[in-house]
Amino acid sequence: MKSIKVGMLGLGTVGTGVVRIVEGHQEDLQRKIGAPVEISKIVVRDKTKRRNIALDDAKLTEDPYEVIRDPEIDVIIEVMGGIDATKGYLLEALEHGKQVVTANKDLMALHGAEIMSFASEKGCDVLYEASVAGGIPILRTIVEGFSSDRITKMMGIVNGTTNFILTKMSQEGASYSEVLKEAQQLGYAEQDPTSDVEGLDAAYKMTILGTLGFQTGVSMEDVSVSGISGVTKEDIDYGKRLGYEVKLLGIAERQDDFISLSVQPTMVKKSHPLASVHGVFNAVYVYGEAVGETMFYGPGAGEMPTATSVVADLVAVSKNLQLGISGKAGFSPYRTKKLKTDDQISYKNFLLLHVADKAGVLARITEIFAQHEVSLESVLQHPNEDNPSAEIIIITHDANKASMNQVMDSLRRLDVVHEIRSVYRVEG
């Protein structure tokens, strides 16, 4: 029986996991695919580097073209990361008729449409399960499991680093900067943590989820993004007292044919399943018109979990190869993108204001909300012992973003409002 030959681009953490699984589960893989699978070449940056996995040196090369142009190779697994050069390699691999599996969320979020369309032209599969929520098979679930349903909302804790930081801040009352430092020491956060803490990593993932879940080409510019670097102990405390946990949520919504996508720190009601997702775990909550509420929970990163998703994709593309249907069973977006405008996007808001501690202040503030037709769910005022301001917490009912922007402008101009301390979206 002819074996499926795999070339790998990259042999870092995830790559090593892939090699371990393919070698360790050979019998199972062969049963599932119907042919043996063999990793025949691996591109590395430095062949002489010591690695914590035993490998035949002859398989290693520093030249990517030796892999992507090798006529013997059937499948390319890309776990090297990077964007422009990597895109070039994958397009050339497709040009040579190779099936592609990648774990590269940045690449797929930025250039997925181009790559997928070229793959379809060439009759090749491109799968990228590992790019979102590591070990959770969420992309297949959305594309296949809910193929019959109309997904109207996806909310995800899709970045482990920020969830680790927010969990620690909530459980230990530590400050953002303390926990960030700890996360860096543990290797959960990069030395430059911008992409994680400012929500970009989560936004890449929401771009991919949005494209697959809403069958429309979503791009990074469609996602409104804010990160967690402004989240304070104080906010988390207030949230908890009112029954909320602060989580960085990616939210993708559809109403009729209009969609909106965002990433922001969000007050999540404690009774909502996402509020109990702690540490580096990920979870994606999916709401479908017919199915209702579902949630998928698991490890969002790590060598073996991510490698599991990569090798599951390898099994899928290899089966398609065996069946002669490569490039035919894939998904391509077919809806015209229609983005919601600010007056169509609505949600609850949590505001913490520092205001002058005198009579009539609350009336003046609530009047502003009334003027813009934003109704309030609850208002909590109590004196602040440390300074002459009082603190007011306001939770609105669903309010559209355009009206809320006007409310914020008016509040800023109001002399009795000393500071708009924080504003959060509320879910759950």
Place this chain on the structure above:
Amino acid sequence: MKSIKVGMLGLGTVGTGVVRIVEGHQEDLQRKIGAPVEISKIVVRDKTKRRNIALDDAKLTEDPYEVIRDPEIDVIIEVMGGIDATKGYLLEALEHGKQVVTANKDLMALHGAEIMSFASEKGCDVLYEASVAGGIPILRTIVEGFSSDRITKMMGIVNGTTNFILTKMSQEGASYSEVLKEAQQLGYAEQDPTSDVEGLDAAYKMTILGTLGFQTGVSMEDVSVSGISGVTKEDIDYGKRLGYEVKLLGIAERQDDFISLSVQPTMVKKSHPLASVHGVFNAVYVYGEAVGETMFYGPGAGEMPTATSVVADLVAVSKNLQLGISGKAGFSPYRTKKLKTDDQISYKNFLLLHVADKAGVLARITEIFAQHEVSLESVLQHPNEDNPSAEIIIITHDANKASMNQVMDSLRRLDVVHEIRSVYRVEG
């Protein structure tokens, strides 16, 4: 473009949902499948019955053979339930080369192996996603999402009726019989609730999960089953005080190549995600060697959620038809079944004993555990105000089932033990 023609067996709750989705999502289905899908015939028990869905009367028939022998029909959707007659219909449908989608867990648990093997002989697909955990696409997840991993444990809340009952008992302090009555009034429990409350329904589902997750033909006789009719308010109260929720869990485990399957009321630690699955919701926790912990949560039953899974299967078999790969991409078990014996099955136990309230009793009891090499995690004794017995709660460390059986025998023979009030498996 030739349309995919579907014949339905049954038009009850789920069947009605299937018709609604197929008619309401026509454009999406056509995009996903590559051909229109049309429900051309439906077998009902009584054509004249009033239904809450508008249907062309000409599509209805009372004769199943008119559907399964119709050469025009490509796919049979079976949502009529029943075992022997239904099996006959499906086998004949396969004989006529039809693809099959079924929601029938009893049938698949009891005769799945025979049906699958006949389907494979005939080059046909049989999919049954809706048979386990209604709207959660758990079967695809196990077969495809974790195709690269070795699943070592699956724990499921896979019966909504019992989870509704246990949730109500826990939250409202109500008794089993009160809540059962309420569940029957709400339509969550059958008038004869045996299959649900005695754990048989859950056992059917664990049979299916075990077969797919462990790649081996599991049958009902392999599942050790006990239900919830003996669960008392007192047990739930004690559990809560010690940090546990009582849940009816289906548990399937594998160590090396040895497997065990069971269904039983279980004390689940409150910090475990399964402890927060309330009401009629279902969840399946899956532990894979590489991926680690994952959990899949959603509605376990209901017209639309279950119909979602049925139609997702319809999409899958229809795509396979279009690609000309029917009967080729399926899964068949390839491992020899090796069941664990009682001395290989081990878990923690929770025991509530009523014992004589006098000196030395605890020593005599704990000695019995020591004799059989069962070590204890915690022991809690306190006087019982209502009667001359004291109550002792013992939580063991992992102990094998054979030793625990001996412990139980010895305890029963001990004069100072008035009653072994309850015994639970402990997880989480």
